[in-house]
Amino acid sequence: MPARNLLSPEIQATLLKRNFLELSLTQQKAIPPIMEGKHLLLIAPTGTGKTESAMLPVFDRLIHLPGSGFKALYITPLRALNRDILFRLQWWCHELGLSVGVRHGDTSQYERRKQALNPPDLLITTPETLQALFIGKRLREHLPQVRYVIIDEIHELAGSKRGAQLSIALERLAEYAGEFQRIGLSATVGNPEEVASFLTGKDRPHAIVNIPAAPHMDISVRFAGEDFDSQVRAVERCIDHDKSSLLFVNTRSTAEALGHRLYERGDVEVHHGSLSKEVRIDAEDRFKQGKIRSLICTSSMELGIDIGHIERVIQFGSPREVSRLLQRVGRAGHRLDTVSHGTILATGFDDLCESLVITRKAKQNESEDVSIIHGALDVLANQIAALLVEYGEITIGRVTAIIQRAYGFYDCGAVPEVCGQMAEHRLIRMEGNLLTRTGRCRTYLYGNLSMIPDEKKVQIFDLVSRRPVGTLDESFVIGWINTGATFIVKGQLWQVVDLDDGKIIVEPAHSATGELPSWEGEQIPVPFAVAQETGRLRRTHAFAAYGAGALSETYADDIISSMEDSGAPVASDNLVTLEHFDDGVVMNICGGHKANEALSRVLSILLTARYGSSVGIEVGAYRIVFRLPSGIRAGDLRDLLYSVDPAHIEGLLRLAMKRTALFKYKIVQIAKKFGAIDQQADYERISIHRLLETFEDTSIQTETYRELFTTIMDVKEAARLVQQIQSGETEVVIAPLSAIGREGLSSSRDIIPPPSADQAIIAAVKRRIEDDNILLFCMNCRKWKSLTKVSRVSEQPQCPKCGARLVAALKPWEDELIPTVKKKQKTNEEKATERRFMKNANIVLSSGRQAVVALAARGVGPENASRIIARMCDGDDFYREILKAERNYIKTHRFW
Amino acid sequence: MTPEFISGGPALLMKNTCRLLVIADAHFGAESGFSRKGVHIASNSRERLRRICSCIDETDPDMLLFLGDLKHSVPLMSHQEFAELPQILDTIRKKIPFRLIPGNHDGGIERFLEPEELLPKRGALIDGTWYVHGHMHLPPESVGNLIVCGHHHPVVSLYDEVGCSLRAQPAYLLAEIDEECAGLALHENGRSTRILFMPAFFEYAGGLDVRIIHASKLSPVSRCFDAENAEVFLGDGTYIDRLGRLIKNARA
Structure with missing residues (x-):
């Protein structure tokens, strides 16, 4: 039977009136299963009458449904879309004697009140406003009548926290209304089955109609x-x-x-x-x-x-x-x-x-999958608070039963843990299994009806040109921006002069490296598969076969051949190139944003651990820029690519991500959604780093990792890249900076500091001593002296006058003692000085530069220096000994 | 006198004729203050008190001196402080006698103290060293001494070639006071006046980078010291560098 004949005569008559002489393919296919009462996911291109496909059968039932209250909810992700849908459905509703209303952020108080007193049969709304329907007592009374829920543009919601929140809201609705029919309208997706499960929850059967685009x-x-x-x-x-x-x-x-x-x-x-x-x-x-x-x-x-x-x-x-x-x-x-x-x-x-x-x-219709979020704990916290505002008190068992009906939470056992966290920051109270709300719970919920991070933007203002240069997310600013800090926005380096009234006042800075990472919004990541195929195209040069026009083909060929002419290898799906530039190394690797993000961080973590210095990274879909201290070369990076165990990537990231800006930025956002930090919190004079440590091993941290490992980084694909390299499938070569390596970057920028405070301190002290002045004086001819920096002293200092290696390394202030050492007749005191200088020179003679370094340290004389050297340690341990001697000197000899 | 840097604090053990343990800016009750500003965390007082006790156990001092801002809320005492302070002070009292030089956050704390435990706001000379919280002008009698103060919560960040390698570590800053700027007469024997800024004991202190204390206007003394030659130490006494050089390196 044609779909049209399934509809009741009233609807058929209205169809004629509207000049719908023929139903579209989408409508033909979608109407029967909906009429049968099945939950349906309808995938079809825009403009094929999707809305009517869902609504005609729903209207058919609504006109026969007695009573008052909301009978159908039509949910869209966007207010603008609500207005549009209202416009389209008003005519039908009017003809059929149904009432329709729209309710979202822009709806007037008058309209809202009218709806509360006299609810429309069909309510068009957004996921966030649906949340608000549960709060008001009067509105809540209209929910038990709901028989149909239509979710439009469901692909837009299914992969987001908004969607996760909506899926729990539907289960909360089912507590009032019992089972209702669910209809999802979607654009093309790679995984229809999963999106359908998102619509219905784990245990409800569903049908899918898929019209390809x-x-x-x-x-x-x-x-x-x-x-x-x-x-x-x-x-x-x-x-x-x-x-x-x-x-x-x-x-x-x-x-x-x-x-x-x-x-x-x-x-x-x-x-x-x-x-x-x-x-x-x-x-x-x-x-x-x-x-x-x-x-x-x-x-x-x-x-x-x-x-x-x-x-x-x-x-x-x-x-x-x-x-x-x-x-x-x-x-x-x-x-x-x-x-x-x-x-x-x-x-x-x-x-x-x-x-x-x-x-x-x-x-070829190879759409990406929509990745449904599983177990988002901030969403869970949000919905637990919502349930408490709704019911006043509720047991953990009932909360768990409700949320587990939603697909994204079907195996989620985290309710007790999340409740414990919420009780910790006084959002709820927990007595055994019974949860009750606190005074703050309602305020929190009103401020957090939406799961979209409501980021305060902080303006960056250039003091010199007196112009705004951009904005940064507040969650980012609080953790990272302090006076004197430098950071990069829009490719330019800035130094913070002042933080004032929520504005960052900056001036252009000139140093080569930005100390602070920056975040230029959340960009659309290029998927792994796209990046790999793009790499293959670079290798096969099949631009024409891919449909490039003549102009495009010439351009692409020119780039490739200019690379080949200059002998530069072209990075592809099976070739990674490492190219030196002034501040470090560019790694050309076709991994896409998420895999490259994970890989860049794992490599930096290993570099910082090995070399004790910070590493800066900038990540794009086709390359990673590593900003490195001068000692680290491309070869070191290549060695790491061959030695890192792909199975350890996630573990390494888990351990070390905590130190990075990205992690801190995310955890602030999530703590806000958890209600641990208010949206409008004032962080002035609070150590945000110490504060975040209090979230260690809590569900806030768990959620931060979950989000990082799904939306920002892809560990699995990063491991695949590494495996390909280690199996020889992908080759790694070192090359000079090429046209491809020089191309612009997008996405993120971060600095990975060394893993232990100890390493950073030693590096700082080393730098201080290298920069210190030292006075070299020949104890053999006693005619040569030279004031120089420790960094310029050679491995074995030698007197240019007499060629002797008996050179004392003195503190600059000891210059005034040199004449006494030159004297023929000496007092006892002067003889002691001479003995001290001689001992000094002997240590330099036997231990060379190392002795000079020790002797340059604060309060370290020949006695101490020989003790330090006698310990025969080198590298960091040598400096640890120096630090110990300095501490001792400061404690006992100075100032006090 | 000789100081010992207690890294488990940060705290100072000053040894001269007696052993004096000095702790600055403990800020008990800060968590409820944060809560009013929108950051909700559980009280960490117990842990902070445990740290104080272990500093006492480690150093075996004759007396403990709080260098101001023992509590947090101003002008009103918070519920958290009413509930927690008596017990905290009692625990300490049972171990060791203590004194407090009140800071700008200590209004109303008298009610929890024995009369002898409260020293004057202007500071006090104890065993050859002048102690003061640091939020007010230095009194004339402090001149020529080593002055130990709190209030500024100094921290230092370290940088390497690429970027910031260690962020905001509690730090000590030792400097010569510019007597004229500080409104002090020169010492009659020409002895210079030196000041040691102590880091906050309080673990959530945001801190003020040593590089900007001089320009911070945080107190009357903050701009009256020789910044170029001031010396910066970490919590365990590790000497980092002269302040002048740290400022220069950060700009390079």
Whole structure:
């Protein structure tokens, strides 16, 4: 039977009225299982009537459902989408005599009150506002009627903490409403089964309808030039080609930069999340009316907001992920029977190769998996607080039973542990198995209805040009920024002059190395598989086969052949190159962001442990820049690649990540979500480092690791890279700095300090002594003396006048004693000085430079120096002996 | 006199005719202060008291001197302080006699002290050394002495070629006082006045980098010492360098 005939006569009549003469393929396939009452995951391209597919059968049931209360909830990730859906569904609801309402952050008090008194049959809302429905007593009374929950753009939620939170909220809803029917609407994903489980929880059966997107895509890749001017010209040519286009960019700053150049045309507008609602809606409306030709937008436009017909999607720079490309290009055409046109404008060599690979994968429908979060403990803490606000008191057993029905928590046994942590910071009380709330619990929940980190941005202000130069996340600033510190933002080095009113006042700095790491937003990581295939493309040069146009192919070939001409090896999927540059080594490795992040950190940890010095890293998808002290060379890195045990990578990272900025940044964010730190906390004069130590071995730390090892680093892929190297599958060569190695970096920057305080102290003292002045005086001819720095003293000092090696290493102030040593007639006191100098020179004669170093130390004379040397230790132990002697001297001989 | 640096503190054991254990800025009750500012952690008082006791056990002093800011909340005494301080002080009293030179955070602490335990705010000369919390002008009689003070919570960060290798370690700063700047007359025998800034005992102290104490305006003395030649030591007495050179290296 055709799907249409399954619907009741009222719905069929309304369909006719709406001129729906034919149902789309998506609707044909989706309506029957929904009518049968099955939980359904519907995967289909945008613009194929997904919303109606879900809602027609739901309407069919709603019109026959008596009583009052919310009967269906339609949840979308975005307020803008809510407005759109409301607009689309209002007509149907009106025709069918159903009431519909929207409720989210922007909803007026009047509207909210109306809903509380007189709930609509269908409520369109966001996951966060759903959380709020449980808090108000009156709203809660309307929940038991819920029979249908539709989650739109579920792929956008399933892999995030917002989604994890939503999945528990649905189980909390089931406590009131019993079982309800769940319908998820999704764009193409690599793992439909898992996303469906996310929708329904572990034990409920589900159906999946999957309508592929790829056959209807026409995507081309074009090289747009390396400099911004020619890129802008390429964008303009693209915009001029079609009547209407969406221009997708990856970051807000790119959107602003392009907007700045294109405003003058008068037919282009910018649209991104930081702009006000009014500005965005205005831009959408004008686009819909055809007053503007192109809209520059970020990921917020990926979702199905209706802005009228789009002829072409232009993607500026690589889309980084296959699913993102499919979703974005899918915005064009907007009918299943028409082809979606997309053009990627590549902005460099990496970008071009990557775009070609992603396009190839998109055509073959190789979408990435959505990785469902398992056991997010901050979400759990958040929902435990929510349950307590809801019920006043609840047992651990009941909490566990509720949360384990959600797929992301089905095997989660952490409830008691998380409750213990929450009790520690006085968010709840715990008596045996019974949990009760504290006064702070409600305040916490109101401030944390959302799992999206609500980061305060701290402005960076340049004192010299009197201009803001950017912003940093507060969680980052509190741990790392102090007066005098230097850090890099937007490729420039700054020194902190002052911290004032939540602003960082800086001036340009000139030192070669940035002391502090910086974090330029959370970027879209390039997946391992994409990076590896991009590496293969570098090796096979099959640019044409990948669909590169003539211009792109010439450009890519030129880069490769200029590398080959200069004898520079090209790093690929089976070749890693290590290239020296002024401050360290560039490792070209096609591992993608997450694997490279893990690998770079593991290698730095080993380097710091071995050499006792800090290592700086910058990580991208195709290269890692190591900033190294002068003693460490590419060969040392290569040795490490061959010697590190892939099985130990995670363990090493777990031990050593604690010292890194990344970890501290994340743990602050998570402590906030746990309610241990308030959003608006004032950290002034608190040692954030000591504070974070109190989270050691708590669920806050567990969650920090969980997040780091899933969203930032991929240990498994890093281990695979190492295995490939050690099995010989991948070769490692050392080479001079090449064009590829010189390419820009993205993603993170961090400094890994040495593992023990001891090493850092010894290095500092060593540096102090090397920088100290020492007076060399020949005790043989007694005619030569020279004031020099310890660092310039040779292994075996020798008198240039007489050639003797009997050279005393004196403190600079002992200069005044030299004339007395030269005297023929000496007093007893002067003879003692001479004996002391002679002893000094003898130690230098027998032990050379080492003796000079010891003698330069504070309060170390010949007696002490020979004691130190007699211990026959070298390296750090030698300096440890010096430190001991200095401490002793300070204690007993000085000042007091 | 000779000082001994107790790294388990940081604390100082001053030995002259008697053995005096000196602890600065213990800040008991700080956790509830943090809570008011939005950082919620459990009270660590028990652990801090344990550290004090082990410093006492390790050094076997004749007396313990608190160099101010024994408690945290100002101007009002917090619930945590009411609940914890009597017991903390009692535990110490049972081990050893102690004195307090009150700091800017010690308002109201008298109620928990025996009269003889409270020394004047302006500081006191004990066994040849002048002790003061450090938040006020130095009194005239301190001139020509070694002055030991708290209040500034000095820390030092170490750097190597690449970046910061050790962050914010508790540090001592020893410097000559500029008498004129500090409003002091020169000592009649021409003896110089030296000051030793002690690190905070309190483990959550954020600390002030030694490099910026001079510019910090944190106290009347903070800008009145010879920064160029001041010397920086770690909690265990390890000599790091002259302050002038540390400042220069950080800028290089």
